[in-house]
Amino acid sequence: MIDFIRLLVAGLSLGSVYALIALGFVMVYKATGILNFAQGGLLMLGAYLAQYFINGVGLTFWFALPVAMLVTGLVAMLLQRLVFDRLLSHPAFTVIMATWAVLIVLEQVPPTLFGYDFLTMNDPFGLNIVDLGAVPVFTIDLWTMAFAGIAVGSLAVFFFGTRIGLAMRATASDPEAAIAQGIDPRLIHATAWFIAGALACIAGVMLGGGSRLVSPELSQIALRAIPAVILGGLASPIGAVVGGLLIGIAEVLTATWAPSMVPWMGKNLHLVMPYFLLVGFLMLRPQGLFGKAASGRV
């Protein structure tokens, strides 16, 4: 039982990271209709920036994190301005390929600036462990969940409590009607990309902190959050969070149980588990857990 709770905490922590990435993905998709595969590049950039602000500039973690979020968000906005705003009327295929191209470029920026060595974040969590009742868990796992909770809460306040949040919801439900009401779509797009960048930065910091390291591999981990988006439904923020948590738990449980229960499925099954879930969901329920079934007219 204790083991199971420990696994659950680890799964929820990993799932929180996936949820943050998936949320950024959904933000951009809802606002601009773009499937943004470059999210992993932003995540990696955010982690490296935070690491630099802590180790290079000497800021404390609690100051470095918001600064890194701001910079990553601005980089995401810049990408929207330079590349994706020019591709708005292009076919989906073109835009998807552009996000891959941007990912390939983004992935090379941090190693060029900060080197190819694995770096430590020097965050306050380190290898610290808390006793939850009788269950020891990593401090960073709890903080990751807390950060994800804070991010989801702030987004809810933003979308339902501010004018620009309302404008974003209006644009998502009917872009043309929103423009007719005087909402500037470019402002909406820029905001969505900024949020996506900031969320990716938190995810990157939590993935690269604690017992783990900041490395170029971070962007690969972010790809496993994409199944979370499909699980929840492409345009559903709640779905992204639930999908992220489910994928995280599934991955941790598979990593623990698969080697003894289904050894014939091969080593490292947990790393492909999200993709099996993706394919399964697309077959059975392509609109995701929280999406509406698409209907078309001829």
Place this chain on the structure above:
Amino acid sequence: MSIAKESTMITQLPKRAPAILLLLAIYVSLPLILGTSYWLQVSIYAGVAAIGAIGLNLLTGNTGQVSLGHPFFLGAGAYTAGVLGQDWGLPLWLWLPGAGIVGFALGALTGPFALRLRGHYLVMVTFALVFIGLHIFSNWSTVTGGVAGRGIAAPVAVGPLDFANLPGLSRDQGYFWLVWGAVAISGLLVKNIVSSRAGRALMAVRDRETTAEFVGIDVARTKITAFAISSAIAAIAGSLYGAYVQYVSPVEWHLLLGIQYIAMIIVGGIGLVSGSILGAILITLLPHMMREVAGLLPFVSVNPTDTGIITVFALNQILFGALIVFFLIVAPGGLVRSASRVKGLIYRPLAANKKGEN
């Protein structure tokens, strides 16, 4: 448009004769000119890429089904060459079509996913396919050698003609003729499919799926067939690659390879066989040319001990990404269409002047 194109293809054959002769001359002489040069190897890789790109373009360019899953089929082809050519000791004329059949079957199995899913979702499924494929390749040790990979010693002799051991010629020279011969055959095959009734069905499915259904095209069958043929061609490319390099491991069949193949058809020209070949050559040559240029640039480090501010690998990737974005925004028709537009800009004013004189 297709019917007109088909008839002009036949009537223009004499007009095209010089171009065909030139290509034939290059085909025969290039390996002799390059000799033992490293660029001969690069041009063999380019040939393999051209075959794969021709297959992908049929699916993505002509049928409108975007697939990131090409590495899976390439890999399946390479391992088939290993099993049939090495483990079972079959000759070229059996293992090469064998790889094609395996690719065809795997493509036909993936096809039904394409029926249920369109656009974004199809990209997602083929994206997942790459990782599932990697998992299989890393674990099915008896066939693939697991994570470490396996050797592939597949014979490439047709009767007395052994491409790996032509009298007085090197292995690379023989492979160039073999691989680029396969490029020509797959190119002609796809060109014939595209300009036939089946090809018009593919394009109808791409442009207006519902309308295609109304005019009596079996959309399901058409999509699955496109997937199967495209994958068969990819597997053939993979098997030739495996036979040439003689050793493959799972890391080669990664997502980036799938993106590179899509980049080839974007850069060359979506839906064009000539575009696939040109794009494949360019994308394959790019990193090798960069390596040559990088030695002259002081800010690029080629060796780990160099003091440049950027590694040649990073510069390659950045250029590769920038190239894709450039073509998507500035020349979405690809090189071939841009070239014919430039030609039009030069020739049309000349023709107009002539008319004016008369």
